[in-house]
Amino acid sequence: MSKSLVFLMFVVISLSVVFLAAPAQAGHAVLDAPENWRLAVQAWTFHKATFCEAVDNAVLMGLSYIEAFPGQSFSKEKPDAPFGHMATPEIRQAAREKLAAAGIQLVCYGVVGLPNDETECRKVFDFAKEMGIETITSEPPVETFDLVDRLCNEYEINVALHNHPKPSGYWNPEKVLEVCQGRSKRIGACADTGHWMRSGVNPVEALKKLSGRIISLHFKDVNEFNQMDAHDVIWGTGKNDTKAMLAELDRQNFKGVFTIEYEYNWDNSIPDIIQCIRYFDQESAKLGYPTWRWLFNGMDLTGWAANPDSWVVEEGGLLSPRGGGDIWTNERFGNFILDLEFKLSQDANSGVFLRCADLNDWINTTIEVQIHETGDGTPHGQCGAIYDCLSPSTNAVKPAGQWNRYTITCRDNKINVVLNEVPVIDMDLNQWTQAGKNPDGSPNKFTIAYKDMARNGLIGLQYHGHPIWFRNIRIKQLEQ
Numbered sequence: 001m002s003k004s005l006v007f008l009m010f011v012v013i014s015l016s017v018v019f020l021a022a023p024a025q026a027g028h029a030v031l032d033a034p035e036n037w038r039l040a041v042q043a044w045t046f047h048k049a050t051f052c053e054a055v056d057n058a059v060l061m062g063l064s065y066i067e068a069f070p071g072q073s074f075s076k077e078k079p080d081a082p083f084g085h086m087a088t089p090e091i092r093q094a095a096r097e098k099l100a101a102a103g104i105q106l107v108c109y110g111v112v113g114l115p116n117d118e119t120e121c122r123k124v125f126d127f128a129k130e131m132g133i134e135t136i137t138s139e140p141p142v143e144t145f146d147l148v149d150r151l152c153n154e155y156e157i158n159v160a161l162h163n164h165p166k167p168s169g170y171w172n173p174e175k176v177l178e179v180c181q182g183r184s185k186r187i188g189a190c191a192d193t194g195h196w197m198r199s200g201v202n203p204v205e206a207l208k209k210l211s212g213r214i215i216s217l218h219f220k221d222v223n224e225f226n227q228m229d230a231h232d233v234i235w236g237t238g239k240n241d242t243k244a245m246l247a248e249l250d251r252q253n254f255k256g257v258f259t260i261e262y263e264y265n266w267d268n269s270i271p272d273i274i275q276c277i278r279y280f281d282q283e284s285a286k287l288g289y290p291t292w293r294w295l296f297n298g299m300d301l302t303g304w305a306a307n308p309d310s311w312v313v314e315e316g317g318l319l320s321p322r323g324g325g326d327i328w329t330n331e332r333f334g335n336f337i338l339d340l341e342f343k344l345s346q347d348a349n350s351g352v353f354l355r356c357a358d359l360n361d362w363i364n365t366t367i368e369v370q371i372h373e374t375g376d377g378t379p380h381g382q383c384g385a386i387y388d389c390l391s392p393s394t395n396a397v398k399p400a401g402q403w404n405r406y407t408i409t410c411r412d413n414k415i416n417v418v419l420n421e422v423p424v425i426d427m428d429l430n431q432w433t434q435a436g437k438n439p440d441g442s443p444n445k446f447t448i449a450y451k452d453m454a455r456n457g458l459i460g461l462q463y464h465g466h467p468i469w470f471r472n473i474r475i476k477q478l479e480q
Contacts, residue, residue, distance in 0.1 A: 037254070037288075039280055040065035040107055042218065042261035043072055045269060050075045051083040052098055059102050061274055062316060062341075062403055062471065066099075067108035067137070067259045085112065085127035092130060103402035107257050108216055110137025110190070111162050116144040118151075125155045135216050135257070137162050137190045139169055145179055145187070152186035160190035160215040165228060166199040173201070173209040180213050188213040192261075194220030197240055198230050204244045211252045219245075219258045219280075232264040235276040236283070243283055250287045274316040281472060292339075295329060295459070296473040305330055310463070319470040321463035328359065334456040335478035338408045344373045345467040346400045351387060353460030354410055355453065364447045365454065369408055369417055369425075371468070373400050379442060384417055384424040388444040389432065392417070392424035403471075411478055412455060429453055 041063055043054040051068060052075040058066050070084030074091050081091050099106055109128055114121050114136070121144075128136055135158040140148055148159050161179070163170045170176050176189050189210045193203040197220075207214065221238035224230035235242050260276055262269045278298055285292065295303060298317030310324030321327070333355070340352070350371040357365040368387040375382040383404075384392030396419040398404050409416040417425035431439045432450030461470060 036256070037284060038065050038107070038257045039063060039277065040067050040257050040259045041273070042067045042069065042108075042259045044069045045260065045262045045273070047072060048266060050079065051095065052076070055098055055102050055104050057270060058104050059401070061270060061277060062318075063277070064103065064403070065105050065107045065257060067110070067257070067261075068106055069110065070112045084109070085124045087127075092127075096131065103398060106131050106133055108135045108137055108160070108190075108259060109133045110135075110160075111164075112136060112138055114138045114140040114144055114148055114159065116141060116147060118147055121147060121151055125151050125157060128157050129155055134158060135160050135190075137216065139164065141169075142179055145183065149183050149187060152184050156186075158186045158188070158215050160188055162190040162218070163192050163195050163199075165195045171195070171199045171201070173206040176210060177213065185213075186215075188215040190216045190218060192218040192220065193240060193245060194218065194222045194230070194232060194261075194263075197222045197225050198228050200226035204241055204248055207245060207248045207252070214249070214252070214254055214256065216257045217249075217259060218261045220261065221276075232262050232272075234272050235279040242279070246280075246283055246287060250284075271315065278317050285474065292474050292476045294474050295338075295340075296470070298471070301327075303330055304328065314469070317471055319461070319473070320468065321461075323463065323465075326353070326362075326460050326462050328353075328356065328458045328460040332456050332458055333410075333475065333477065334480050335411045336409075337476045337478065338410075338459065338473075339406070339475070340473040341403050341405045341471050342371060343403050343469040344371065344397075344400045346373065348373055348400065348466035348468050349376055349464040350466065350468045351462040351464070352406060352408065353458070353462060354408065354415070355455065355457035356460055357454035357457045359458070362460070363445075366457070366460070367415065367450070367453060368462070369406065371462070373397065380438075380444075384419045386415065386417075386425060386427055388446070389438055389450060390425060390427050392419065394422060394424060396420045396422035396424055413451070 041058050043051055043066060046054040046057055050073045055066060068083060071082045073079045074081045074083045083091060083095060112124055114124060124136060137160050139162050152159055161170050161176050165171055180187055191214055196203045196206050221233050221235045221240040221242050222230040223233050223238050225239045260273055262273050265272055296319055300313055304327050306327040307324040309322060311321050311327045314320055351368040354367040356362050370381060370383055370385040370387045372383045380388050380391045382392055383397035398420060405420055407418040413429040415425060415427040429450045435447050435449045436443055438444055
């Protein structure tokens with residue numbers, strides 16, 4: 001997201017204010033690399049499975065967004081019930097419940113027909129509105145555009161023109177620009193970079209031509225150029241210049257959805273897609289996070305110290321404990337912004353350790369940002385709390401099985417925590433003037449007053465006897 005850091009601090013009304021919970025502040029201190037880039041999967045990638053299984057696969061791969069296509073079987077329990085704008089009210093409701101439970105947002109729908117028939121077109125737009133879909137992906141006939149333009153503005157929903165390979169109607173960017181001319185900005189391109197390659201169109205040059213009209217992408221890398229039988233490969237390993245495409249989209253300040261539509265190795269594509277996701281995260285981070293670096297490389301424990309076999313790297317670049325203690329960085333950090341994601345198991349308890357001064361007495365020389373699905377029953381044991389010292393301003397944790405995100409800022413005596421884009425902690429260590437006591441007079445377990453906590457130390461992740469997973473751990477060091 002944003003390449004600049006934006007902090008909105010509450011005005012301190014009185015130095016004598018006693019904080020029983022952290023006040024609110026604005027947004028994540030740092031957001032995703034380039035602003036508003038979202039990564040989704042097209043359910044067609046799993047067209048041999050059901051829509052519900054496609055949603056489950058999105059969760060498995062750590063994604064938060066999906067694009068549906070019309071006619072996919074809804075579930076194993078209801079294989080004859082299609083999902084899409086033709087779905088019954090019962091199936092639509094079941095889909096909303098499935099998506100909500102999985103923490104997945106349905107952002108796009110297509111490729112779907114939009115004929116020059118208002119009744120039929122409204123069925124698609126009504127479905128999109130009901131399901132919260134932002135963009136309809138389509139290849140409508142030219143004579144339909146007056147109708148489509150009007151409906152886009154009425155429903156406040158985009159229509160992105162998809163390019164199948166030539167000789168389909170929109171295989172080249174010039175045709176897309178021609179039909180978009182004079183139309184609402186809600187009409188633009190769904191740039192399928194793989195089909196451009198198959199059609200002999202340079203994707204980087206096509207993106208440049210479509211600047212300002214790109215709504216979404218079916219982002220792909222393929223093994224051959226100008227070959228109709230070219231197939232998808234792991235991003236960054238094929239003939240497509242994926243780095244240049246990302247750089248061009250960043251230059252355009254593109255804000256939208258990158259959809260993974262992996263049309264190869266149909267029965268075992270998830271390992272390949274996970275590598276695509278890792279590639280996207282790392283390469284986009286270089287654009288949006290030029291001053292950031294990865295604390296966890298997604299492959300091994302380089303840069304970390306733990307007891308042998310106590311922490312492992314699982315498929316998909318997930319860091320997870322196997323018992324036998326916590327894990328700590330080899331390097332010490334002072335002022336920094338730490339950004340990471342975590343996924344809890346049922347009733348899991350863990351934490352993020354900040355500025356540990358002494359591993360032999362880590363309990364008393366470390367600031368812990370609590371991780372817990374429900375809270376451990378102590379006054380300051382909720383997810384987002386500074387453990388035993390300060391409760392979060394609100395409960396922003398997602399349920400077990402869903403990915404959560406922390407952005408933690410340590411700057412001198414100030415600790416700020418944002419959980420899932422919700423500010424939950426704004427802490428001034430200097431207010432903790434006594435060992436074993438919080439500013440409101442309640443006890444804590446620490447033998448050192450937090451005002452005396454080290455301003456430099458190790459970062460750690462806690463193993464507390466429960467399965468938990470971490471990923472995308474990165475840091476930006478700030479001036480001391």
